[in-house]
Amino acid sequence: MALASMTGFARVEGAAGPVRWTWELRSVNGKSLDLRLRLPSGLEELEGPLKEQAARVLSRGNVSANLSMQRDQGEAVLTVNEAALEAVLRALQLLHRRMPEAAPPSLDGILAHKGVLELKEPVEDEASRAAFLAALAASFDTALVALAEMRAREGAAIGAVLGGHLDTIARATAAAEAVPARQPEAIRARLKQQVEDLVGAVPALDPQRLAQEAALLAAKADVREELDRLTAHVGAARKLLAEGGPVGRKLDFLAQEFNREANTLCSKSNDVALTAIGLELKAVIDQLREQVQNLE
Structure with a gap:
């Protein structure tokens, strides 16, 4: 299935006998599917069937559908x-x-x-009215398809942008892996210096307490889990983009997880280069989430 945006527009004209009409459909972002119909008086019976039609084609978005009609006066x-x-x-x-x-x-x-x-106006019999309502519903379905096609085109464009953001996140994660300060030798040297500073500040420090402090410093410096989760989230997001369909909510959840890992990485970092990568991650993740909000 293709990705779809929640924004779009469609306009379809139709006619049956002396009546001509125009459907105009507009959709914007929404948490769920909300169809608001504006129909001429006397066509209220169409509301239920039209909403069912929309639910078969669209999954999310605030959709407004306006029907305007004109009748040839020669028939009156x-x-x-x-x-x-x-x-x-x-x-x-x-x-x-x-x-x-x-x-x-x-x-x-x-x-x-x-x-x-x-x-x-000439009096309609039941068969004529049923045929007229069926023509209106068929025209509405044509407008829905046109709206869905426009949303799909925009969805494809958004998908390309999201793919670029995921590539940037993957590169930043790999760069964080390679930061010299994360290498075991560098971590050991930094811990050794910090322990020596502790001993110098408190000469009578209990050896057990010293070991605890060293363990805490080591844990704080380790961002292995954050980098692993970032890599896993990139893979999950790419899989969702490839699957397509209404994946906006799932991608939004992943964007929140991306942001959580980037925040933790920045808070754990005690190296300038790693902090800079964390800030870069936060910036691109914000852009990712902003685009995700537009997906169905």
């Missing part, structure tokens, strides 16, 4: 609203009795009253 029929006309005529008769000198109203004036003339 101009009719007289009898009730509204009667109300207008009664009002005119009342006014005429009160003001008999007033000129009688014209036909145009009567018909101009709001509600007297109405444009009525």
Whole structure:
């Protein structure tokens, strides 16, 4: 499966009989899939099926779907609203009795009253409405596919960036392995000097206490576990990128683990070169996590 971003846009037009419509879909980052539909009045029955369609195509993201519709006016029929006309005529008769000198109203004036003339759409039968709703749903599905394709293109670009960040982390980890201060001889020399400094500061230091202090210094200087975990995390992240699909949450968890190891490495480091590598790791891990937030 391909990687997918959570951001994208799609626009699809459709038509059935006298009705033309446009679907516009936009998606941005989200913790889960949240589809917000804006449908014209009278189409509320589509909400459930459309959300099910979206869930079959998308896994995460805040998605807004807007449907705009236009109907050809040539199909509408101009009719007289009898009730509204009667109300207008009664009002005119009342006014005429009160003001008999007033000129009688014209036909145009009567018909101009709001509600007297109405444009009525032809009545749909059940089969026609079902076919219309099916056409809208099929058009929505086309828009979903277009949105997913755009998200996949962006996902591929993000995947390439993430791969570059993982390469940088791997190189920095290898550089930390090779830091001269991490070599056994250098560690022994540093511990020897630190122990001598302790003995010089406290001549009567208990030998057992001295051994404990030396062990603590050795443990603090050892970043073997952190480097091993960084290497393992790089391998796990590369595997997820290769698998594709909705792996954003898993990669975000790995990014947190990367950051934890880099922080520990910096806190344990007592060498300038190793500290510089730790800071480089923290910077690239921040960039990695920022990109991961965009993945489905």
